[in-house]
Amino acid sequence: MxxxxxxxxxxxxxxxxxxxxxxxxxxxxxxxxxxxxxxxxxxxxxxxxxxxxxxxxxNLKYFLGIEVLRSQQGIFIHQRKYILDLLAETGMLDCKPAETPIVANHGLQIIEGEKPADKEQYQKMVGKLIYLSHTRPDIAYAVGVVSRFMHLPQVQHMTAVMRILRYLKGTHSIGIYFDKNAHPDLIAYTDADWAGDRDGRKSTSGYFTLVGGNLVTWRSKKQKVVALSSAEAEFRGIAKGIAEILWIWKLMNELG
Incomplete structure (x- = not known):
């Protein structure tokens, strides 16, 4: 090049x-x-x-499992085929859809003496869900939670993964739409829980960013250290969001 x-x-x-x-x-x-x-x-x-x-x-129509649809108004990207293939592979094609990807106040953790799940199958399924979250911000938090137990999955964790699949069954056509807007405004939102992880009492940061009114990046990730207060957890979340803004700003400058 x-x-x-x-x-x-x-x-x-x-x-x-x-x-x-x-x-x-x-x-x-x-x-x-x-x-x-x-x-x-x-x-x-x-x-x-x-x-x-x-x-x-x-013209771009399909790239690494991501489908691209164009119109005069904008661009729509989704992974419908990827989801249907995943549901067929896991035998969940005819399952009953779930309304949400994860239950509220799920309290998932590693419980001593709990029955283990198939580790290889669990890691394979969660790995595919991580890739799917590239076009599905609505499952980002749920996938982030189940990915915490890759080293020691238990039956309760596998049940949570199956719920995500059941949610995808009812929402397999959802994706992200990029509208043709005249402004290039860069906006970010951040949030954090405090000590939400029951195993290590660490908090979870979340952010998403919009460029020109369109959603471009998002993330939900457990913080690396234990926050001593809710304010500290929020500030750590804000720092992650600001770092993302600076990266996008630098990229936009390179694009002119």
Whole structure:
């Protein structure tokens, strides 16, 4: 890519950028798959002639399990096929849907003497749910909770994973819509619970960010240290949100 005049982004090492006056071409690379976009139509046309690249598959419709739908108003991304394949693989295709991905005040923890679950199956299912949360912020918290027990899954934890699958059964067509808005405003929201993890009494931070009114990133993650107060837990959550804002701001500057 550097040989053809592209510069690797400092914000995302899979992103390569090329500027010609006020025009820009952006390429995201994952092994031998790439997404090409930008406003330099001449450069994009030349790219297709590079003998290093096998073929042009046209407008982006499917990428690493993520489906892309376009309209004049915006872009919709989802993982419907990925979800249906997951439900079929786990025998949950005909299950009764659940209204929420996790019960309120679930109190999940490791209980001494509790019956263990199949560790290999549990890790495989949770791993697939983690990838699915790339387009499903509504399951991010629930997936974050069940991923805490990968080293020692028990029956209660497997039941929680099955509830997420039952929730997905009723919401398999949900995804994220990116609208064409004129403003590039960057907004973030953060939150944290206090000592919500029953095993280690650690808190959980959560944030999501919007660019131009569109949801672009989100995360729910257990904090690394025990917060001594709810205020400390909130401030740690805010710090995570601010770090995300700074990263997006830097990326937007690189994109111009």
């Amino acid at each position: 550097k040989q053809f005049g592209y510069k690797q982004s400092n914000s995302d090492h899979t992103l390569f950028l090329k500027r010609v006056k006020d025009r820009i071409t952006c390429i995201i690379i994952y092994v031998d798959d790439m997404i090409i976009t930008g406003n330099d139509e001449e450069e994009i046309a030349d790219l297709k002639l590079f003998r290093e690249f096998e073929k042009d598959l046209g």
